[in-house]
Structures are given as C-alpha cells and as structure tokens.
Amino acid sequence: DGGITQSPKYLFRKEGQNVTLSCEQNLNHDAMYWYRQDPGQGLRLIYYSQIVNDFQKGDIAEGYSVSREKKESFPLTVTSAQKNPTAFYLCASSIAAAYGYTFGSGTRLTVV
Amino acid sequence: GENVEQHPSTLSVQEGDSAVIKCTYSDSASNYFPWYKQELGKGPQLIIDIRSNVGEKKDQRIAVTLNKTAKHFSLHITETQPEDSAVYFCAASRGYDFGNEKLTFGTGTRLTIIP
Numbered sequence: 001d002g003g004i005t006q007s008p009k010y011l012f013r014k015e016g017q018n019v020t021l022s023c024e025q026n027l028n029h030d031a032m033y034w035y036r037q038d039p040g041q042g043l044r045l046i047y048y049s050q051i052v053n054d055f056q057k058g059d060i061a062e063g064y065s066v067s068r069e070k071k072e073s074f075p076l077t078v079t080s081a082q083k084n085p086t087a088f089y090l091c092a093s094s095i096a097a098a099y100g101y102t103f104g105s106g107t108r109l110t111v112v
Numbered sequence: 113g114e115n116v117e118q119h120p121s122t123l124s125v126q127e128g129d130s131a132v133i134k135c136t137y138s139d140s141a142s143n144y145f146p147w148y149k150q151e152l153g154k155g156p157q158l159i160i161d162i163r164s165n166v167g168e169k170k171d172q173r174i175a176v177t178l179n180k181t182a183k184h185f186s187l188h189i190t191e192t193q194p195e196d197s198a199v200y201f202c203a204a205s206r207g208y209d210f211g212n213e214k215l216t217f218g219t220g221t222r223l224t225i226i227p
Contacts, residue, residue, distance in 0.1 A: 092155075096207065
C-alpha cells in the first residue's frame with residue numbers, strides 16, 4: 001500500500017544533541033513538508049520541498065535543517081540551536097497543494 | 113501571504129446534534145479548501161475538500177460550504193457520533209500557483225461529542 005512513514009514514533013534527546021527524524025513516502029509525490037505541533041496548538045510549517053534537491057524555509061525554520069536527495073525521502077534534523085524542540089513533528093507529502101496533503105503518523109520528540 | 117482564521121477553538125455538542133466549524137481566509141486567489149481530522153496522537157487525515165468553482169459538497173454526514181465573495185467556508189457534521197470527537201483543521205491554498213504550493217492551516221477546533 002502507498003503511504004508516508006515517519007520514524008521513530010517516539011524519540012528522546014539530550015540537550016545539546018542533534019537528532020534526525022525520518023520521513024519516507026512511496027506515493028510518488030513531488031512535494032514534501034515538515035510541520036511542528038505543540039500541545040493544543042495548530043500546525044506550524046518548518047520546511048518544505050517541491051522537488052528533489054530544492055527546499056524552502058517555512059515559518060519556523062530556525063534551529064532545523066533538511067535535505068531532499070531523493071524524491072521519496074525528506075529527513076528533518078533538529079539541531080542543538082533549536083531552543084524548545086520538544087513537540088510532535090508531522091511530515092506530509094502531496095502531488096501539489098491543489099490536491100491536499102497525505103500526513104504521516106508523526107514523531108513525538110522529547111528533550112530530556 | 114494567506115491567513116486562515118478558524119472558529120470556534122473548542123466545540124461540544126450532544127450526540128446526534130449537528131456541529132459547524134467556520135473558517136475565513138484572506139487571499140482572494142485561494143481556490144482549494146480542504147478539511148482535516150486529527151485524532152489523538154495521530155497525523156491529520158483529509159476528510160473532505162472543496163474547490164472554488166463549487167459552492168457546496170457533501171459526503172454522507174459531512175458537508176462543506178464555500179462563499180468566495182465573503183471569503184469563508186464551513187464544515188458541517190450532522191448526526192454526530194462519539195467517533196467524530198477529534199481536532200479539525202481547515203486549510204486554503206492557491207493550488208497550482210507555483211511557488212505558493214503549500215496549504216495554510218487554521219488553528220484547529222477541538223470537537224467533543226457528549227454521549
């Protein structure tokens with residue numbers, strides 16, 4: 001079945017460490033997105049990519065980095081520069097925004 | 113850029129009653145309006161969408177209406193059931209306008225169905 005997979009589901013990180021969240025899709029979608037969701041809050045865009053080897057900053061890109069070396073993969077690195085990284089991270093993909101997004105099941109990151 | 117406002121932020125209805133969630137948008141060029149349902153601990157799922165050439169769309173107990181003149185759209189859930197309890201997000205986009213191909217989301221509505 002086609003879908004979008006995020007791993008791991010839960011992730012714990014010590015302060016000062018970088019950590020990478022995985023996002024893989026087999027839907028043949030060109031566009032991929034990363035969102036951050038805090039408890040009881042909406043979706044805030046971190047980065048998005050409309051094509052391989054290209055990506056743009058979203059509204060809250062500081063402290064995060066991404067790469068898009070393959071169409072299927074769009075990993076997100078949360079760096080030590082991100083001051084409040086504890087959150088629920090959602091990855092999404094789409095043919096185009098005109099067709100909506102397919103979301104992954106999310107990764108819950110906790111800084112300990 | 114686009115700005116989407118969503119109301120109310122929380123909504124409680126008796127089982128069997130109807131629920132209505134409203135969104136307004138600012139960009140008159142937006143032409144695609146999806147609604148997502150997010151259950152606890154999961155990613156949002158698309159439940160219904162509407163395009164600017166349509167005023168209303170229905171899918172069983174769910175309907176969406178669009179008023180382009182007023183720049184607002186609404187989600188209607190009839191005969192609510194306990195499994196409708198979730199957070200609902202509206203969104204808007206220009207669709208195929210390259211360089212603007214991303215959805216702008218509302219802030220979400222937490223819907224609780226009271227048995």
